[in-house]
Amino acid sequence: METKSTVYSLILLLCTLSFQASAQSESYKKNWKSLSKENAYNREPDWLKDAKFGIYLHWGVYSVPAYSYEWYSRHMFMESRKEYQYHKEHYGDPREFGYDKLVPLFRAEHFNAKEWVDLFQRAGAKFGGQVAEHHDGVAMWDSKITPWNVALMGPKRDVLGEYSRELKKHGMKVMTTFHHARLLQRYKNTERPDRPEFWDLYDSHFPYSEEMPTSSNNPMLRLLYGNVTPEEFYEPIWLGELKEVIDNYSPDIIYFDSWLNLIPEEYLYKFTQYFLEDAKKKNKEVAIFRKQEDLPLNVSMEILEKSRKQEIESRLWTTEETISTDSWCFTEDMELRKSEDLINVLIDVVSKNGVLMLNVSPRSDGIIPQEQQSILLNIGDWLKINGEAIYGTRPWYVFGEGPTSQPVGDFENHKEFMKLKYTADDVRYTTKGKTVYAITLGVPEAGKTMTFKSFKKKIKALKIENVSVIGSNQLVPWELTKEGLQVKVPIVQGNNAVVFKIECN
Structure with missing residues (x-):
């Protein structure tokens, strides 16, 4: 009843x-x-400009299923897809054991x-x-x-x-x-392939097939499958x-x-x-x-x-990255990104007037795996020390400098963005008040003289009072020359980005 x-x-x-x-x-x-x-x-709330x-x-x-990626629900109904075979082997024929089950x-x-939010707050x-x-x-x-x-x-x-x-x-x-x-369901009354491939029926998530539950007229199933x-x-x-x-x-x-x-x-x-x-x-x-x-x-x-801007944008913008190299949801074989690479992505985004959204992937039981937690905590440890160069900052007159060139475009080039590796010679700038932050996307060699070339256009405008490395108590010798701001790199611990704090009057 x-x-x-x-x-x-x-x-x-x-x-x-x-x-x-x-x-x-x-x-x-x-x-x-x-x-x-x-x-x-x-459209650009101040809290979001500051949050980063x-x-x-x-x-x-x-x-x-913890298999393939988050479009499993679509692909399990396509006989040519690996998800269909996986579903059939582990749950049964999708005709009988649909996504609804x-x-x-x-x-x-x-x-x-509470555990989730505690973790995310600790991650910064x-x-x-x-x-x-x-x-x-x-x-x-x-x-x-x-x-x-x-x-x-x-x-x-x-x-x-x-x-x-x-x-x-x-x-x-x-x-x-x-x-x-x-x-x-936008293909119910249109001509459609008997066995749809990935791009077929693309404007609807569930492929309409009279053999599958996706075409059911059952009132419950109609709502789930968009029929x-x-x-x-x-x-x-x-x-x-x-x-x-x-x-x-x-x-x-x-x-x-x-x-x-x-x-x-x-x-x-x-x-x-x-x-x-x-x-x-x-x-x-x-x-x-x-x-x-x-x-x-x-x-x-x-x-x-999974992509970024080339230059500083006048409008605030956002980008999303995920903690894995592929799937946005948890899978048993997911490969994870390195925390130092994600820190560099955050720095690059902020230097160009952007905000980063990072996706994590809990298991179906609600547990965020320890490997993902460790990455988040590494990011949080870096931000705990260097957060003043990120939160509440604004772009400088130039986003940065360095030898590494970035791919052009959006998601269509996301695999190229994924391969991108910065060096200690790649620098990104942010600013807050009278302070400029020069952030190296790697750890420069101790004792080396680095030149922040973007300062050569600001020789007359800036009166530098002090240069230091955030998180270090070592003195940083510096000199403003026609080539730019030259600093002698102190010994720095760790293998993440280094922040030079340039205080001006």
């Missing part, structure tokens, strides 16, 4: 969603410039929000976040819009609620990321879930992972209006991150993926 009641309730819910969408589909005037002006919206560094995570049902296996039995992060909903249609909060949520299924806990409350207790800002624009009409999806689900998270969890940052071009502008505008008006009522500064050109820059901020 309980199952029948649930199905009847879902049928009623879908009918209600469809009615609400059609009733609200009147023409909608979209004036993006006036929207930001009316809400006195500052945040940590978030990919964690959900897709973490259960993985949901109860996501138990998060060791999830402890000023804001924290999580994927609120990935492409897979499972909400990581207590949702009244979709039954496929972690409070009703799997862990039976309001994960986002516990996590966001802990972040706020620690004085950290909250970020929620949304990837659900691709959830809608609903546009009228049932855009306003009631896509927009409705965003409003629900804004109302109940009050995030400081909302991030979108591409594909907003698939959402009609009407709903993009309604979301932005709702978020900005809510922030104005609460007297708080919020930020919207988006990729590509999915929203106007007067109401949003550009975010890159």
